[in-house]
Amino acid sequence: MGKVFQRNEWLAQIGVAVGYALLYLATSPISTSHWPIHAGLRFACLLLFPYRYWTALLIGEAVSNGYEVYTCLDTLGLAWVLVRAIPPILPTMPVVWWCRTKxxxxxxxxxxxxxxxxxxxxxxxxxxMIYSTAAYPLLPDAVRPSLPIAVAAIGFFLGPYLAILSVVPWAVMAKLDYRPGQLREQGRRILASKLFLDTIALLVPAVVILSWLGAVGKDQQVKEVASVAMFLPMAWLTLKHGWRAAAVSSTLAITVFSLSISILGDFDSVTYVTQVCLAICATSLFALGARISAQLIQEQKERLSAMNVQRLARQTMQAGELRMRKTSQALEYLAGTLHVNNSRLLEQMRRIVPNIESHAFYKQAVATQTQVYRLAESMHPVAWRDRGLPAALNETVARALDEAGIAYRCEITGRGFTRMAPSVLTATYRVICEAIVYATSRLACNRVRLVLRGGETHGRRWVVLRVEGVLEDTGVANAVFYSEERQRLAAKLGASTLELPELRDHVSIFDGVLHMRTPRDKLRLTAMLHDVPQEAQMSATTSAPLRLWVK
Known part of the structure; x- marks a missing residue:
């Protein structure tokens, strides 16, 4: 077993060395002094590969880099070739190791x-930069640019920096998002993402046109304006999508600019200025994108937290309703038992006591039985339990309002009630009862109209209710006459006499809104509740963990 593992490890080391060397040679045609793409590949490999493969990377670069510099022996001299034959990865390793450790x-x-x-x-x-600056004075005078070593050192810093910025973010995103066996799904998700669409529709055309103007423009002001204007779509995209947008836009801008310089061969002092602007703006966009991403993650956490709170509130409400239903059934059974016992007792007492119905203890027993029935009906109406929400609104609510001397009219339209979640129907009934009690708390209210409508929009079901209380001065006398029954109205409907803020909180559990209007001689309460799709419930409980963290 140990020999097999050792053989596989050696094969992996050889594969890393050969693969890195071939990739190094394949990117040589597009790698230039002002955009050394090798620096980006080198940094990405050192950043992502385990330490045990660093030796293979060193060997792979030593071979490929030695081959490249050897071809320059006749033109650049032996001294420069000997220094440049040292793999550039060698001075970079301690830096990346320190960063990965500390x-x-x-x-x-x-x-x-x-x-x-x-x-x-x-x-x-x-x-x-230190590595390239050390080899710069060894170039022959005939091929060495007439630039001070300090200016050349700036170029040796800007080139690798821009090259790394154009390569590494993609490697980082691949590391963060890669999931074994999900390449197709991830590809479809990327192509359907808003970042991809915004990049194709806005960023790519803008960067290409502005880079072309900056490269071929003869006027210095045109070049400067083009360079500055290039960062407007980049900044907009970063503000919208975070650091990933900064990575995509910076890579695109750096690549287009570098390729245009390579094709046109126009490398002068203005190019240095543009490189400095690119480096500063790209770094700033990354910093800004990190902050935006942190805010987006915080907002996502808050949304998930709110969804979980809503889900918990719905579950708690439905669990409470189930308990009330079971309690109502138990009370109905108890009332039935009392009725049977009272009937038996009445038959037995009639033989001993004539006119037993007029005695106080029998009246008390009958009153107790009635109160138990009423309590069971207020907790969970029999009509609702047996025939659904429309029956409860047309029978239970109508009977309670009629006993209180209040005219009532109910209109139910639309569709989709039978397919709604039980918790939504429960909340609808409770909100209607609370709204009716709130409207009838005004003495002048002597008529109530209820309009209930269900529907479906974009695959999501909803229900709208409107409780309208008609206020008339002539209804005050009627309210005083039925004052006792009106006081018992909340108990009959099982309402908790909630105020408007509490009602709004109750409705918001189902992504709903509640409005109150007081047109002439009316008090109107309107509420809308949304059904909860099954996929939304699943996403709230099984949502993927957040995969980004920034300081």
């Missing part, structure tokens, strides 16, 4: 620290 860019498996990543990129670019 301030890791990946604190966890699917977590990235943007600030630590940018610092690591800066230090690695500085290491590459």
């Amino acid at each position: 301030m890791p860019p990946f604190p966890a498996k699917h977590v990235v620290d943007i600030k630590a990543l940018i610092i690591c990129i800066l230090l690695s670019s500085a290491a590459g």
Whole structure:
């Protein structure tokens, strides 16, 4: 077993070395001094590969880099070739090791620290600058540019820095998002994402056109305006989508600019200025994107928390309703038992006591039985339990209002009631009862109209209710006459006499809203409740963990 593992490990080491060397040589045609794409590949490999593969990376770069510099022996001289034959990965390794040890860019498996990543990129670019600056004076005078060594050092820093910024973010996103066996799903998700659509529709055309104007423009002001205007769509995209948008837009801008310089061969002092602007703006966008991403994550956490709170409130409400239903059934059974016992007692007492119905103890027994029935009906109406919500509204509510001397009219339209979740129907009935009690608390209210409508929009079911109480001065006398029954109306309907703020909170559990209007001689309460799709319930409980963390 140990021999098999050792053989597989050696094969992996050889594969990493050969693969990295081939990739190094394949990108050589597009790698230039102002955009050394090798620096981005080198940094990405050192950042993502385990330490045990670093030796293979060193060997792979030593071979490929030695082959490249050897071809320059006749033109650039032996001294420069000997220095440049040292693999550039060698001075970068200690920097990346220190960053991964002291301030890791990946604190966890699917977590990235943007600030630590940018610092690591800066230090690695500085290491590459020192390496290239050491070899710069060894160039022959005939091929060495007429630039001071300080200016050349700035270019040696900017080139690797921009190259790393154009490569590494993609490797980081791949590390964060990669899931074994889900490549197709992830590909479809990327193509359908808003970031991809905004990039294709806005960013790509804008960056290409502005980069072309900056490269071919003869007027200096046109170049400067084009360079500055390039960052407007980049900033907009970053503000909308976070650091991933900064990575995509910065990569696109750097790549288009570098390729245009390589094709046109127009590398002058203005190019240095543009590189500095690119480096500063790209870094700023990354920092801004990290902050935006942190805010987006916080908002997502708050949304998930609110969804979980709503889900818990719905479950609690439905559990409470089930308990009330069972209690109502138990009370009905108790009332039935009392009725049977009272009937038996009445038959037995009639033989001994004539006119037993007029005695106080019998009246008390009958009153107790009636109160138990009323209590059971207020907790969970029999009509609702047997024939559904429309029956409860047309029978239970109508009977309670009629006993209180209040005229009542109920209109039910629409569709979809039978397919709604039980918790939504429960909340609808309770809100209607609370709204009726709230409207009839005004003495002038002597008529109530209820309109209930169900429907479905974009696959999501909803229900709208409107309780309208008609206020008339002539109804005050009627309210005084039925004052006792009106006081018992809340108990009959099982209402808790909630105020408007409490009613709004109750409705908001189902993503609903509640409004109160007081037109002339009327008090109107309107509420809308949404049904909860099954997929929304599942997403609230099984939502994927957040995979981004920034400092």
